Amino acid sequence: MLTWPDATLPDGVRDALVGPGAPFETAVEDVLGTPMEVFDKRPRSMVEILRAGAERLGGRPYLVFPERQLTFESVLQPVAAVADSFRTKFGIGAGDRVAIASANRLEYVLAFWAATSLGAVTVALNGWWTGPEMSYALELTEPKLLLGDEQRLQRLEGSDLGALPVVRFEDDFAGLEAAGANAGFPEVDIAEDDPYIILFTSGTTGRPKGAVISHRSNIHFGLATQLRAAESIARTIAAGGAMPESYVPCSISAAPMFHIAGLTCTVALAPRNGVTMVFPPPGRWSEETQLRLTQEHRATTWTLVPTQLWRLLDWPELDAYDLSSLRTVGGGSAVWPPELLKRLEQQIPWARPSLALGYGMTETNGHGTSLRPDMTYIHPESIGSASPTVQVEVRHPVTRQPLRDGEVGEIALRTTASFLGYWRNPEATAAALDTERWYHTGDFGHIRDGYVFLEGRRHDLIIRGGENIYPVEIENRLVEHPGIADAAVVGMDHPTWGQEVKAFVVPREPGGLPAEDVQAWCRATLAGFKVPTQVEFLPELPFNASGKVMKQALGRPETETGFVQD
Numbered sequence: 001m002l003t004w005p006d007a008t009l010p011d012g013v014r015d016a017l018v019g020p021g022a023p024f025e026t027a028v029e030d031v032l033g034t035p036m037e038v039f040d041k042r043p044r045s046m047v048e049i050l051r052a053g054a055e056r057l058g059g060r061p062y063l064v065f066p067e068r069q070l071t072f073e074s075v076l077q078p079v080a081a082v083a084d085s086f087r088t089k090f091g092i093g094a095g096d097r098v099a100i101a102s103a104n105r106l107e108y109v110l111a112f113w114a115a116t117s118l119g120a121v122t123v124a125l126n127g128w129w130t131g132p133e134m135s136y137a138l139e140l141t142e143p144k145l146l147l148g149d150e151q152r153l154q155r156l157e158g159s160d161l162g163a164l165p166v167v168r169f170e171d172d173f174a175g176l177e178a179a180g181a182n183a184g185f186p187e188v189d190i191a192e193d194d195p196y197i198i199l200f201t202s203g204t205t206g207r208p209k210g211a212v213i214s215h216r217s218n219i220h221f222g223l224a225t226q227l228r229a230a231e232s233i234a235r236t237i238a239a240g241g242a243m244p245e246s247y248v249p250c251s252i253s254a255a256p257m258f259h260i261a262g263l264t265c266t267v268a269l270a271p272r273n274g275v276t277m278v279f280p281p282p283g284r285w286s287e288e289t290q291l292r293l294t295q296e297h298r299a300t301t302w303t304l305v306p307t308q309l310w311r312l313l314d315w316p317e318l319d320a321y322d323l324s325s326l327r328t329v330g331g332g333s334a335v336w337p338p339e340l341l342k343r344l345e346q347q348i349p350w351a352r353p354s355l356a357l358g359y360g361m362t363e364t365n366g367h368g369t370s371l372r373p374d375m376t377y378i379h380p381e382s383i384g385s386a387s388p389t390v391q392v393e394v395r396h397p398v399t400r401q402p403l404r405d406g407e408v409g410e411i412a413l414r415t416t417a418s419f420l421g422y423w424r425n426p427e428a429t430a431a432a433l434d435t436e437r438w439y440h441t442g443d444f445g446h447i448r449d450g451y452v453f454l455e456g457r458r459h460d461l462i463i464r465g466g467e468n469i470y471p472v473e474i475e476n477r478l479v480e481h482p483g484i485a486d487a488a489v490v491g492m493d494h495p496t497w498g499q500e501v502k503a504f505v506v507p508r509e510p511g512g513l514p515a516e517d518v519q520a521w522c523r524a525t526l527a528g529f530k531v532p533t534q535v536e537f538l539p540e541l542p543f544n545a546s547g548k549v550m551k552q553a554l555g556r557p558e559t560e561t562g563f564v565q566d
Contacts, residue, residue, distance in 0.1 A: 001392065001393050001532075002369075002385060002386040002389055002391070002393075002447060002450065002452065003120065003386050003391050003392075004385070004386045004388045004389065005388075006074070006333055006385055006386075006450050007344075007450075009235070010234075010235070010238040010239075013234045013238060017227060017230055017231060017234065018227070020158075023041075023230070024039060024041075024223065024227045024230065024388075025041060026038065026040060026389065027040045029414055030500075031166065031216070031437070032046075032437065034435075034436055035056075036416045036437065037416065038220065038389075038416050038480065039223045039389075039390045042219055042220070042223060042418065043190050043272075044190075045120055045190040045192065045194075045214050045215045046116050046196055046218060046268060047116060047188075047190060047229060049219065049268075049269070049271050049272045050075075050079075050113060050116075050117075050271050051076070051185070052271070052272075053072045053270070053271025053272060054072050054073045054075070054076050054271065056072075056274075057071075057073070057271070058071065058072060058073045058184075059072075059073060059074075060072055060274065060276065061072045061246070062271065062276060063073055063109055063267075063277055063279070064278040064279065064394065065105070065106045065108060066279075066280075066281045066298065067106070068106055068262055070106070072271055072274075074109075075109075076185055076463060077181075078110050078177050079113040079114050079185070080114075080180065080183050080184060080185040080186065081119060081176070081177045081178075081179070081180035081181050081183055082111060082114035082173075082177055083113075083115075083117045083180070083183070083185075083186050083482065084119050084179075084183030084186075084241045085176035085180045085409060086098070086114055086115065086118060086120070086145065086176075087118060087186075088179075088180075089176070089179070089487075090145045091144065092115065092118055092120050092145060093118060093119065093120065093187060094118065094119030094120065094190075094194075095120065095121065095141035095194075095508070096118075096120045096121070096122050096139075096143075096144045096145075097121045097122075097123050097141050097142065097198070097384075098111065098121070098122055098123065098133045098143055098144065098147070099122075099123040099125055099138060099141065099143035099145070099150075100122060100123070100124055100125060100146075100147050100148060100257075100258075101125040101127060101129075101147075101152040101153065101156075102127060102147070102148045102149040102152055102169060103127055103151070103152075103256070103282045103283075104253065104257050104262065104279050104280075104282070104530075105122065105149065105282065106279075107147070107169040107173045108169075108257050110177070111147050112197075112257075112263065112267075112268075116196050117186045117188065117216055117331075118186055118188055119184065119190050119194065120196075121195050121196055121198060122195060122196065122198070122212070123138075123141045123143050123197075123198045123504060124197060124198065124199050124200070124257065124258040124263065125137055125138075125148075125152070125200070126200055126208070126258050126527070127152055128327050128467075128527040128529060129155075129322065129527050130155060130524075130525055130526060130527060131155035131156050131157070131158070131159055132159075133208070133526070133527065134152070134155060134156055134159075135159045135160075136207065136208070137200060137208060138161070138208070139475070140210060140423060140424060141198060141210060141423060141424075143164065144164075145164070145165050145167065146161070146164055146166045147167040147168075147169065147173070148167075148168065148169065148371045149168070150168060150169075150170050153168060155168065158184045166494045179366075179427065185311045190215060191215075192214065192215055192246065193214050193215070193216050193217055193420070194214060195212045195213065195214055195419050195420055196213065196215050196218070197212075197263070197264060198211065198423050198457055199211050199258065199259070199260060199263075199264070199362050200209040200220075200258070200362075201361070201362045201468070207473075209422040209423075209425055210422060210423035211363050211422060212419055212421055212422070212423050213365060213421050214419075216416065217365050217417045217419060217420070218268060218365055218417075220239060220365075220367075220389070220415070220416040220417045221264075221269075221271040221364075221365040221366060221367045221417040222265075222273070224387060224388045224390075224415075225265075225269075225273075226272075226273060227388040228370060228387060228388055230475070231372075231388070232372060232373060232374075234373075235374070247298075247300055247325075247327060248274070248276070249273065249274060249275040249276065249300050249301060249327075250275065250276040250278060250297055250298060250299045250301065251266065251275050251276070251277055251278065251299060251300070251301040251302075251303065252278050252280070252290055252293050252294055252297070252299045252301070252302060253266060253267070253278065253280075253303075254280070254285050254290060254302075254303070254308060255303065258547075259362075260360075260362055260366045261331075261366070263365045263472075264365060264366075265346075265365065266303070271323055273419065275301070276297070276454065278293050278297045278299060280293060280436075285308065286479060287311050287312050287315040287318075287541060288315075288317070290302075290308075291312070291315070291317070291318065291323070292313060292321070294323055294325070294326065295321045295323070297554045298325040299325055300325055300326060300327040300328060301326075301327065301328040301329075301353075302328070302329045302331075303328075303330060303331050303333045304329070304330075305331055305465060305466030305498075306336050306340055306466075307465040307466065307496050307498060308465075308466075309331070309336075309340060309344065310495075310496050311343065311496065324350065326348060326350065326351045327351065328351065329344060330357055330358070330560065336357055336380065338380040338381065341376065341377060341380050344496050345377070351402075353382050353479045357370070357371045357376060357383075357384065357449030358370040358371070358383075358384060359383035359384060359452070359454070360413075361441060362419070363432065363433075363439055363440055363441075364413055364417055364418050364419070365417040365419070366417075367387055367415050367417035368387060368413050368415070368419075369383050369384040369385060369386060369387055369390070369392060369452050370384045370387045371383065371384035371385075372385070373382070375451075381453065381565055382452060382453050383445070383450040383451075383452050383453070383454050384451065384452060385450055385451055385452070387415075389413045389415060389416060389417075390414070390417075391414040391415070391440075392411065392412070392413055392446050392447070392452060393411075393412045394407065394408070394409040394410065394411055394412070394446055395409050395410050395411075395412050395440070397410045400434075403446075403447055405446070405447050405449075406447070406448055407446060408444055408445065408446045408455050410440055410442065410443070410444055411441045411444065411445050411447075411452065411454075412438065412439065412440050413438070413439050413441060414437055414438045418433065418437060418439050419433075419439075421433060430526045435536070438491070442461075460472075460489075460490065460551060461491075462499050462501060463488075463491070463498055463499055464491070464494075464498060464499050464500060464501065465497045465529070466498075467499065467529050469491070469501060469529065469530050471488070471490065471491075471501075471551075473501065473530065474501065474522060474526065474530055474532065475487050475488060475489050475528070477521070477522055477525060477526060478503060478505065478518070478519070478521070478522065478563065481518070481521050482508075483507055483509065483512065483517075484505055484507060484508065484513070484518070485506045486505075486506040486540075487503055487504065487505050487506065487541075488541050488549045488551060488554055489502065489504070489532065490501050490502055490504070490551050490554050491503060492534065500533045500534065501530065501531065501532045501533055501534075502532055502534040502535075502536065503518065503522075503532035503534070503535050503536070504536050504537075504538055504554050505518060505535055505536070505537050505538070505541065506532060506537075506538055506540055506541060506556045510537075510539070513537070515537075518532065519531055519532060541554075542554065
């Protein structure tokens with residue numbers, strides 16, 4: 001088992017960080033029936049974080065959108081106003097669900113905080129979903145209110161929403177804010193383990209699952225992240241280095257708010273860590289916008305998926321922008337290739353000392369393992385060591401017994417940051433989260449010399465540009481086509497996206513099914529990033545003795561046959 005800290009932490013530093021009276025003092029308490037390590041001096045709700053941030057940070061910018069900016073203090077009034085309208089107009093109260101389907105906008109943040117302040121649960125719908133995908137999530141969670149932007153809500157036209165009220169951000173939201181302009185901030189009793197947001201993760205059954213995050217789990221992740229930063233500073237000082245230069249943190253937020261990286265790990269915790277969040281205009285992410293906003297706002301942080309960093313480093317005008325304010329470049333979603341780290345060191349060397357990469361998932365609020373800045377270039381193929389307060393084991397995938405170092409098995413994590421379970425899916429919850437609150441990730445890896453190395457991603461998981469794609473969902477759609485007898489989907493390496501989706505299709509009649517028809521069939525009900533970019537036709541799929549498709553053979557170029565059409 002791996003735990004924090006490792007043996008390299010200098011004597012006395014641990015007690016100075018988490019010992020009695022320390023800034024991050026920890027204790028063992030009962031969490032949902034299991035003794036867990038918690039932070040003793042912690043806020044008890046996300047609302048407490050928002051209000052304490054307003055008091056402590058006052059007029060410092062919090063949310064910077066192209067059309068409007070709010071400080072940590074001034075955000076309270078519109079949040080209170082929207083919350084009052086939610087309560088009086090729609091009857092929203094503790095435990096009710098409020099669904100949001102939108103690109104990143106100020107209205108999204110205000111609606112999220114308004115729901116949270118009432119003790120309600122935000123349902124964050126994937127903004128890239130099709131209408132049928134969103135309809136399924138709405139049926140599952142039964143929200144009392146749906147808000148969104150025009151582009152996403154249009155996808156639901158023709159769907160049976162029943163009596164569900166719908167608020168369009170472009171037309172209706174300003175009225176909600178104006179109607180509650182004189183309202184006071186809600187006073188609601190919120191327990192630490194109350195749910196406050198549902199984030200969706202792809203499921204191996206082909207249907208998305210709603211991971212339920214509590215106030216406690218999100219707060220614990222935030223404090224653990226701050227502890228990791230404090231540990232890095234303590235190591236530097238213990239090694240004879242100087243205290244790092246202080247700065248006001250500012251982040252260019254490129255991640256969508258329906259992801260942990262775009263909401264729970266950043267926007268929701270900014271009032272705690274004082275980060276100014278700068279948002280690009282709605283639309284596709286672009287290199288030019290990321291660089292321009294970094295220069296204009298003297299941004300200190302980039303949090304990116306590998307694809308975005310590749311594109312920035314390849315951007316021909318990179319050197320034309322002043323990026324000297326950058327202190328942190330990091331992210332997750334996949335192991336960062338050594339070549340990418342080398343390029344970053346060559347082109348933006350001043351960001352290297354603060355580089356931090358991590359491994360986690362929606363179910364753990366992003367908490368899991370992390371690669372310390374001083375180890376990033378020494379173990380670039382690793383996903384790091386145990387993050388503060390996390391226990392890591394590699395277990396046998398069937399018996400779930402711990403394995404020895406070097407043996408490959410399923411990665412299991414235990415942390416107070418873990419989710420409550422999957423919304424209305426007790427079977428999936430029991431399969432992933434055991435009675436001792438160990439979360440079984442489905443990812444395979446091994447432990448060596450105190451570091452975790454990833455071997456396989458959740459069986460057949462495809463990661464394209466930071467988006468998780470489970471092949472079974474696409475396969476289920478493909479075999480619904482009247483001209484397709486069988487199909488298998490795999491991920492193929494791609495130089496910038498990381499992976500792309502490839503479909504191996506067995507047609508019912510040879511030669512009568514163009515690849516374009518296969519892609520159009522998928523595009524009708526699946527988000528664009530799930531549509532196969534390659535289609536290969538085969539007379540049959542390879543099966544093993546137990547009747548399972550041998551996808552490892554399909555994914556090998558030397559075993560591919562047939563005609564590939566992009």
